[in-house]
């Protein structure tokens with residue numbers, strides 16, 4: 458049974474593409490045949506984060522329009538078995554993604570035996586974001602500990618619960634909260650919403666927390682998804698969320714500052 | 726109060742403000758999200774009718790639909806000014 462997972466947020470620049478790349482690669486590393494699709498038509502970026510930008514020949518819209526076959530358009534990753542990338546098109550035509558077109562591509566991917574189809578959503582709540590979430594079985598809602606991001610996440614949750622195909626059929630899209638760019642120091646200083654605050658407000662299950670980390674920028678410079686940087690906190694946090702997603706119990710880490718740990722030991 | 730909390734106390738302000746504002750806003754957005762499309766117009770019309778009789782400000786009229794089992798309730802909450 459293949460599963461369609463959308464990585465979405467409403468607000469832009471919160472870490473959807475970073476997450477899609479790391480998460481898809483993590484699933485593939487665990488032996489699952491995985492494809493990650495860039496739905497950001499006109500603003501292709503996943504190819505860069507995955508480091509395959511020079512191998513793009515055809516794209517998602519070419520496949521939808523029948524200008525290229527699916528198999529010849531999928532880019533096979535060279536680092537990890539079982540991982541494929543379908544890049545977005547750079548066309549400026551916003552209507553390039555038709556619902557029927559997207560559906561037929563997803564169907565074909567399922568027939569090809571993909572276990573996971575990861576959809577990297579564009580920002581906003583326009584057509585592209587809607588297409589990315591419409592066929593989803595599960596959703597990873599990426600949220601930064603910041604007031605407008607939390608609000609937008611709640612809006613996206615509302616859309617998932619009312620406008621997705623699952624919702625139309627009276628079923629639920631399984632929701633996962635992923636908090637990224639988390640900085641325990643700033644939480645301690647009272648400048649940043651804490652994990653518990655965000656959980657209390659959004660009230661959906663927590664998949665994980667990715668700390669603010671320089672490793673993410675470095676990874677994107679190199680074109681290696683940050684999950685490959687397995688000595689870094691961000692890389693390890695992404696590995697953890699993949700394990701959790703696959704049903705393992707993994708304790709959350711990188712939530713506290715060193716300082717807080719110290720105080721907790723003494724006074725806690 | 727624990728020793729550590731003492732340090733947190735005065736600095737904690739802006740994050741807890743953010744949390745409070747979000748809780749209020751999101752609660753409001755969730756109720757209006759599931760509401761019928763005519764609600765904002767209905768609210769607007771109600772306000773102009775009431776204003777024929779009493780001066781009220783914009784925030785004193787709350788209109789929302791509560792989902793019940795098998796029926797929905799249109800809830801009006803109008804706060805009159807102190808007289």
Ligand SMILES: Nc1ncnc2c1ncn2[C@@H]1O[C@H](COP(=O)(O)OP(=O)(O)OP(=O)(O)O)[C@@H](O)[C@H]1O
Nearest residue numbers: 469470471472473474475580638668669670673674
């Ligand atoms: N955990 C992190 N620590 C530090 N920087 C991060 C982290 N996650 C993401 N970033 C940075 O945030 C920026 C936006 O990330 P990304 O492109 O993944 O977001 P996005 O949600 O896909 O954006 P868009 O809405 O434009 O598609 C990038 O510069 C990325 O390096």
Ligand SMILES: [Mg+2]
Nearest residue numbers: 473474497502
């Ligand atoms: Mg992106």
